[in-house]
Amino acid sequence: MTEQVMAAIDGSTFSEGVCDYAAWASLALQAPLTFLHVNDNHPQTAEADLSGNIGLGAREHLLEELSHLDEQRAKVAQEQGRLMLKAARERAIEDGVTEPGTRQRNGTLVETLEELVDEIRLLVIGKRGEGAHQASDHLGSNLERVVRTLHRPILMVSDTYKTPEKVMLAFDGSKTTRKGVEILAKSPLFDGIPVHVVIVGAETGDNRSQLDWALKMLRDAGHVAEGAIRAGEVETTLCGYQAEQGIDLLVMGAYGHSRIRHLLVGSTTTTMLRKANGPVLLLR
Incomplete structure (x- = not known):
């Protein structure tokens, strides 16, 4: 298949x-x-209540009419x-x-x-x-x-198309986002498109090591790749970097065990998805 x-x-x-x-x-x-x-x-519940407390014969007739309307609506x-x-x-x-x-x-x-x-x-x-x-x-x-x-x-x-010219991957070194880097590296979807890898966090040895790994993976696969480590709140920092660099498409790993994961679960869906002006690719 x-x-x-x-x-x-x-x-x-x-x-x-x-x-x-x-x-x-x-x-x-x-x-x-x-x-x-x-x-x-x-069926729409509002329409199901239209019969009300009317006589049985009239109610049956109304239900028949509603059934007919449903059929017409379906067609x-x-x-x-x-x-x-x-x-x-x-x-x-x-x-x-x-x-x-x-x-x-x-x-x-x-x-x-x-x-x-x-x-x-x-x-x-x-x-x-x-x-x-x-x-x-x-x-x-x-x-x-x-x-x-x-x-x-x-x-x-989004509702308006723009050919992606710059892509940003929100990265935190988790299993899900490392898999995201590997997917991006192998996929022809972003051939010839610069990829920005962004870690939100402190400038630590571990973060720098994770970023270097991601950039090497992408560059070895032939991609033009840039990286950044930015301190701050995840959502605000990612949105700020996207606007600053003119990023056309955001790539995120869905449901990773990470800080970014909390943007994707809960009673409301990710703020990054809600506020995105351009397209967002979610990797599973």
């Missing part, structure tokens, strides 16, 4: 960014691209999804992708991705879905569940 770049699209403003970043990743990885649209046809959603997939495919072809595929499923996004996990090399998904408030800095609930569930690299993207 060929692993592919899979891009989840919906009716949100992030779908165009998803299309373009997915096309970029597909071409860089030389991997097939498939666009996925999932129709969540779960419309399916057709909308088909048209979105068609538009995404055409956009990817314009971006240079050969024969991108499309898939449409019924159910929930998380369950669908779990079923397709063996086919996924990289998942590309928008920061929020069509049901989220566009002015919010919160992540969409779908993305939160996907990040917690899917053990595959996830590229969370």
